[in-house]
Amino acid sequence: MTPQGPGTTPQAGRMPEMAKPRADVPEACDGPVRMCVICRERAPKATLTRYVRDAQGNLQIDETQTHPGRGWYLCSNPGCAQRFAKYRPGTRRKGESNAGK
Numbered sequence: 001m002t003p004q005g006p007g008t009t010p011q012a013g014r015m016p017e018m019a020k021p022r023a024d025v026p027e028a029c030d031g032p033v034r035m036c037v038i039c040r041e042r043a044p045k046a047t048l049t050r051y052v053r054d055a056q057g058n059l060q061i062d063e064t065q066t067h068p069g070r071g072w073y074l075c076s077n078p079g080c081a082q083r084f085a086k087y088r089p090g091t092r093r094k095g096e097s098n099a100g101k
């Protein structure tokens, strides 16, 4: 039994949408921002460690962050480093465009 009369919904105390401050967003756009492949946390590229694959397919730290090709970024979280040790990149299709946004 559903009442079909209009205006019968009890919506008395509708709260205005409050803008919650987001605590987990790092400070504004200051240089390029990359995402940690493990926790997907975004951080300035300069604070992340970039890894690239060598000829054998092993991940190596790209200290200069300028190595050509696909790179993986890792944040400074120790937990991420542990998980990244078992991380196996390359499951995605080759030629994936780096479209971003």
Ligand SMILES: [Zn+2]
Pocket: 036, 037, 038, 039, 040, 041, 074, 075, 076, 077, 080
């Ligand atoms: Zn991370």
